Ligand SMILES: NC(=O)c1ccc[n+]([C@@H]2O[C@H](COP(=O)([O-])OP(=O)(O)OC[C@H]3O[C@@H](n4cnc5c(N)ncnc54)[C@H](O)[C@@H]3O)[C@@H](O)[C@H]2O)c1
């Protein structure tokens with residue numbers, strides 16, 4: 001039986017542990033809090049993140065990273081992007097040299113502008129053939145409810161992506177393989193920033209034309225950045241690109257979309273942070289995505305506007321007016 005360690009008992013770590021167990025794996029789920037681990041093991045529920053959802057018997061929660069890592073073919077990482085480096089430094093010594101490291105995260109590191117797979121490689125010394133990412137339209141609560149969804153598992157080594165695909169394929173979760181790790185990671189990280197923009201527009205009371213325009217131009221700037229970084233354009237038309245962008249920008253379950261709505265309704269950043277219980281990656285990653293864009297000489301006007309509104313206190317209406325008054329351009333340039 002395939003053994004997997006999942007690090008992070010938040011929404012997605014718990015939901016993906018459920019997927020792996022439903023696919024027949026034996027799963028160790030690592031979390032920081034002993035009382036939550038105990039609660040998951042005894043009640044088969046994670047009441048803090050996925051209340052009402054049943055965690056299968058194939059998942060055992062623990063706070064012991066050595067126990068979690070024992071015999072794991074896959075080590076799945078599901079903590080906030082900005083803490084991954086520090087967390088992984090603690091877990092790495094207990095991971096075997098042939099364990100495949102799988103990132104579920106959709107963020108870019110502040111300061112370094114590194115993608116999560118780059119952080120994983122740096123901290124563990126693993127080569128790209130041992131690092132995979134999973135990304136797609138996968139709102140945790142819908143997956144935990146076993147609603148049908150597709151996703152992408154990407155690794156430079158396609159045979160590793162196929163192994164991971166087999167490990168997490170269930171009747172309700174359909175993973176496709178890809179070798180474009182850069183494109184899948186960028187699709188996941190930048191859609192959170194665009195979801196903030198769409199949420200802000202929703203919160204301002206704007207309608208579906210505005211939403212569709214932001215989604216489409218958001219995808220255009222994501223693709224521009226991706227191409228400058230060596231990604232495959234097709235990835236952005238796929239599940240990790242357009243698929244995730246549409247899900248996140250449409251769903252009331254999305255933390256990034258909801259965060260944007262609150263800002264658009266006039267809450268301050270501090271007020272919005274205070275009412276957000278879970279990780280909204282775009283709030284920090286909008287700055288690192290903009291950093292990446294500047295490093296690669298790519299224009300990302302929507303991302304820039306989100307940074308202005310979220311971090312520099314620009315009123316949403318001013319940001320929107322500035323976006324609309326940019327010089328006229330051909331659609332494709
Ligand atoms: N929730 C989703 O629907 C979903 C879907 C796909 C991808 N993701 C991505 O997965 C990643 C994790 O998100 P999530 O939804 O599980 O977040 P979450 O906020 O639900 O859970 C985060 C988990 O990390 C833990 N954590 C927080 N700070 C920590 C620290 N300093 N050290 C160790 N652990 C810490 C929390 O206790 C919690 O268990 C994010 O990058 C997110 O973008 C989320």
Ligand SMILES: O=P(O)(O)OC[C@H](O)CO
Pocket residue numbers: 106136137138139140192195244247248253254255256257279280281
């Ligand atoms: O809740 P969000 O905004 O982090 O989005 C969750 C997932 O990434 C959707 O695929």
